[in-house]
Amino acid sequence: MEAAAAAAAAAAAAAAAAGGGCGSGPPPLLLSEGEQQCYSELFARCAGAAGGGAGSGPPEAARVAPGTATAAAGPVADLFRASQLPAETLHQITELCGAKRVGYFGATQFYIALKLIAAAQSGLPVRRESIKCELPLPRFMMSKNDGEIRFGNPAELHGTKVQIPYLTTEKNSFKRMDDEDKQQETQSPTMSPLASPPSSPPHYQRVPLSHGYSKLRSSAEQIHPAPYEARQPLVQPEGSSSGGPGTKPLRHQASLIRSFSVERELQDNSSYPDEPWRITEEQREYYVNQFRSLQPDPSSFISGSVAKNFFTKSKLSIPELSYIWELSDADCDGALTLPEFCAAFHLIVARKNGYPLPEGLPPTLQPEYLQAAFPKPKWDCQLFDSYSESLPANQQPRDLNRMEKTSVKDMADLPVPTQDVTSDDKQALKSTINEALSKDVSEDPATSKDSNSLKARPRSRSYSSTSIEEAMKRGEDPPTPPPRPQKTHSRASSLDLNKVFQPSVPATKSGLLPPPPALPPRPCPSQSEQVSEAELLPQLSRAPSQAAEGSPAKKDVPYSQPPSKPIRRKFRPENQATENQEPSTASSGPASAATMKPHPTVQKQSSKQKKAIQTAIRKNKEANAVLARLNSELQQQLKEVHQERIALENQLEQLRPVTVL
Amino acid sequence: MAVCIAVIAKENYPLYIRSTPTENELKFHYMVHTSLDVVDEKISAMGKALVDQRELYLGLLYPTEDYKVYGYVTNSKVKFVMVVDSSNTALRDNEIRSMFRKLHNSYTDVMCNPFYNPGDRIQSSGSVSLSRAFDNMVTSMMIQVC
Numbered sequence: 093m094e095a096a097a098a099a100a101a102a103a104a105a106a107a108a109a110a111g112g113g114c115g116s117g118p119p120p121l122l123l124s125e126g127e128q129q130c131y132s133e134l135f136a137r138c139a140g141a142a143g144g145g146a147g148s149g150p151p152e153a154a155r156v157a158p159g160t161a162t163a164a165a166g167p168v169a170d171l172f173r174a175s176q177l178p179a180e181t182l183h184q185i186t187e188l189c190g191a192k193r194v195g196y197f198g199a200t201q202f203y204i205a206l207k208l209i210a211a212a213q214s215g216l217p218v219r220r221e222s223i224k225c226e227l228p229l230p231r232f233m234m235s236k237n238d239g240e241i242r243f244g245n246p247a248e249l250h251g252t253k254v255q256i257p258y259l260t261t262e263k264n265s266f267k268r269m270d271d272e273d274k275q276q277e278t279q280s281p282t283m284s285p286l287a288s289p290p291s292s293p294p295h296y297q298r299v300p301l302s303h304g305y306s307k308l309r310s311s312a313e314q315i316h317p318a319p320y321e322a323r324q325p326l327v328q329p330e331g332s333s334s335g336g337p338g339t340k341p342l343r344h345q346a347s348l349i350r351s352f353s354v355e356r357e358l359q360d361n362s363s364y365p366d367e368p369w370r371i372t373e374e375q376r377e378y379y380v381n382q383f384r385s386l387q388p389d390p391s392s393f394i395s396g397s398v399a400k401n402f403f404t405k406s407k408l409s410i411p412e413l414s415y416i417w418e419l420s421d422a423d424c425d426g427a428l429t430l431p432e433f434c435a436a437f438h439l440i441v442a443r444k445n446g447y448p449l450p451e452g453l454p455p456t457l458q459p460e461y462l463q464a465a466f467p468k469p470k471w472d473c474q475l476f477d478s479y480s481e482s483l484p485a486n487q488q489p490r491d492l493n494r495m496e497k498t499s500v501k502d503m504a505d506l507p508v509p510t511q512d513v514t515s516d517d518k519q520a521l522k523s524t525i526n527e528a529l530s531k532d533v534s535e536d537p538a539t540s541k542d543s544n545s546l547k548a549r550p551r552s553r554s555y556s557s558t559s560i561e562e563a564m565k566r567g568e569d570p571p572t573p574p575p576r577p578q579k580t581h582s583r584a585s586s587l588d589l590n591k592v593f594q595p596s597v598p599a600t601k602s603g604l605l606p607p608p609p610a611l612p613p614r615p616c617p618s619q620s621e622q623v624s625e626a627e628l629l630p631q632l633s634r635a636p637s638q639a640a641e642g643s644p645a646k647k648d649v650p651y652s653q654p655p656s657k658p659i660r661r662k663f664r665p666e667n668q669a670t671e672n673q674e675p676s677t678a679s680s681g682p683a684s685a686a687t688m689k690p691h692p693t694v695q696k697q698s699s700k701q702k703k704a705i706q707t708a709i710r711k712n713k714e715a716n717a718v719l720a721r722l723n724s725e726l727q728q729q730l731k732e733v734h735q736e737r738i739a740l741e742n743q744l745e746q747l748r749p750v751t752v753l
Numbered sequence: 754m755a756v757c758i759a760v761i762a763k764e765n766y767p768l769y770i771r772s773t774p775t776e777n778e779l780k781f782h783y784m785v786h787t788s789l790d791v792v793d794e795k796i797s798a799m800g801k802a803l804v805d806q807r808e809l810y811l812g813l814l815y816p817t818e819d820y821k822v823y824g825y826v827t828n829s830k831v832k833f834v835m836v837v838d839s840s841n842t843a844l845r846d847n848e849i850r851s852m853f854r855k856l857h858n859s860y861t862d863v864m865c866n867p868f869y870n871p872g873d874r875i876q877s878s879g880s881v882s883l884s885r886a887f888d889n890m891v892t893s894m895m896i897q898v899c
Contacts, residue, residue: 396867399867413868424862426865426867
């Protein structure tokens with residue numbers, strides 16, 4: 093039951109709230125430390141969960157929690173209802189704590205209310221005096237509320253010391269791990285030494301949701317059992333769960349190119365339906381390939397319509413697809429980036445295999461996590477193989493922990509290229525760091541300082557650097573055409589003008605600007621083919637044709653630039669031809685060649701500006717030509733449509749019953 | 754805290770309407786329907802020249818004995834109508850504005866979903882909600898019935 097507010101904020105809130113609680117509300121509220129912690133977390137959570145919804149939860153929580161000190165009525169009401177007290181009692185409590193009077197649930201009111209709930213649950217009458225007693229902590233039967241799952245456990249470090257004894261007893265009994273949310277589980281240790289330890293576990297029973305649920309649960313079971321005795325029941329679900337998604341993508345790759353086939357690859361372990369919301373390596377590669385088939389650039393978006401068509405092929409119902417979209421499009425921009433796409437695809441795959449959709453986006457499917465966790469598939473192989481298999485985790489808890497930390501630290505360290513890492517996601521990352529660290533911390537009683545040192549250790553590893561390199565390398569993978577050298581045309585693919593220039597280099601003494609990448613003139617492609625053959629021949633062949641084309645004399649003057657400006661092929665071939673002809677063969681040069689000789693030296697300086705202008709004019713002309721073509725095509729279409737309309741109207745006239753009476 | 758929130762399409766049919774269940778819902782539907790006239794009046798009163806400057810928030814449309822009705826129009830002529838309890842004096846204009854802004858943002862998010870066809874009802878169909886975030890947001894704005 094942790095909100096996005098960090099442990100520090102929770103502690104600060106606790107301190108402030110305790111002070112506030114003592115000060116303002118009508119009955120002075122004395123909270124023990126455990127109660128303070130519990131209440132502050134609950135309060136932060138209620139305040140943080142004000143936003144509600146899958147996508148908008150974390151950012152709003154970040155905004156709301158630190159700023160205001162009010163808990164939204166919605167989550168508060170849910171919380172109260174979860175305490176399983178009768179409605180009248182809840183009404184009484186609400187009145188007593190002053191919320192109704194004030195109109196909102198401030199920290200004071202909330203804490204008083206929680207205390208009253210505890211009192212009511214202990215059987216004491218709901219009165220102001222009740223809260224003065226020393227009471228056990230209130231117990232809440234939580235209904236499904238996925239918003240918290242993503243928030244993680246910032247305060248886990250607090251309760252880590254007590255975690256060991258509690259969890260060993262807890263897990264030895266091992267009721268239903270998947271009945272309890274990991275947060276509950278970590279929450280209870282903080283309370284257990286203060287409250288009644290044996291009584292708290294049974295109360296933190298989540299309504300057993302479908303197995304398509306909290307990834308954190310599975311990760312918790314990966315993390316927590318590792319330091320403890322080997323958890324065979326846990327190991328099995330992890331093992332088979334990793335086997336499940338592993339085999340799924342293979343089959344998908346075989347059959348799913350055109351259509352999504354429903355594959356019932358359910359896990360063999362029926363008793364622990366841990367949902368593999370984690371994307372395995374093969375799945376990831378498959379998703380990326382599919383992404384590439386829709387959009388060649390992995391760092392770009394898939395638009396909504398394209399994605400819609402693609403996902404509709406999965407034959408899921410539209411509401412479900414819409415819901416999956418809601419979950420996966422974290423930034424709500426109507427487009428899917430690669431991590432969002434992977435998340436959506438994974439959810440679809442899971443849904444097709446029968447797993448119900450989660451209430452909120454599981455943390456392993458969040459874009460930042462995916463982006464950081466999968467910068468390069470090869471690199472992550474070892475990480476995620478170990479991550480998804482809990483057997484090695486048992487043997488090497490430390491390694492797993494470090495890898496987790498590395499991956500999580502990488503998440504925090506890596507500059508996320510396309511996603512904005514909101515503070516809430518950072519909190520989630522930190523919380524997963526904490527949860528990873530809690531294992532270590534539990535082994536050696538470490539304070540947060542040690543955890544920081546632990547964090548520092550993976551930071552120094554090369555993983556982060558390699559991942560960054562990998563990410564950058566991956567960013568360069570998309571098939572963007574290599575940048576063409578400026579000196580040559582950007583479009584003249586077949587024209588190797590460097591060779592053309594070389595003979596005339598001695599003639600080009602002035603500093604020439606690189607030619608702007610303008611389109612070559614249309615007649616030129618035919619000539620450029622000739623250019624590819626030889627350096628000079630195209631010049632010569634062009635020269636006569638160009639001379640035939642336009643008024644070479646006029647264009648000679650402004651374009652006496654040396655041939656390093658090949659854009660001016662239309663205008664300059666004569667120049668180039670002349671330049672080339674001068675040092676080289678003096679074949680059938682046009683008469684204009686002779687006229688060019690006096691010009692070159694004179695116009696070199698002034699032609700620079702004119703060159704720029706000419707470039708612009710050329711570009712505009714070409715754009716005009718394109719638009720004119722487009723216009724003519726559209727006009728054509730318009731004519732056709734008109735004709736159709738006329739035809740239809742004729743038909744209508746004929747069919748209309750003639751009412752002649 | 755609103756008693757009833759409605760989203761009306763451009764063609765003046767409801768896309769989404771939700772009231773507190775304790776009351777007679779038909780009454781709220783009727784109030785929203787009649788408020789559409791007032792909305793149209795306010796829009797047209799601006800005049801064509803001021804279309805760009807027209808503010809989205811329309812303010813109090815009309816008060817009744819028990820309720821007050823507020824309106825908000827988007828640039829695509831989608832109207833949000835909110836009915837609040839008159840006895841709730843704590844609600845100020847700014848709060849109403851912020852509530853409308855949140856509504857607008859949530860509505861935009863719903864529109865961004867490519868599986869949502871504009872003009873469809875914003876609703877949950879079957880087990881999976883078509884717009885869970887929108888629902889949650891509206892729930893947070895309605896009066897809580899414990």
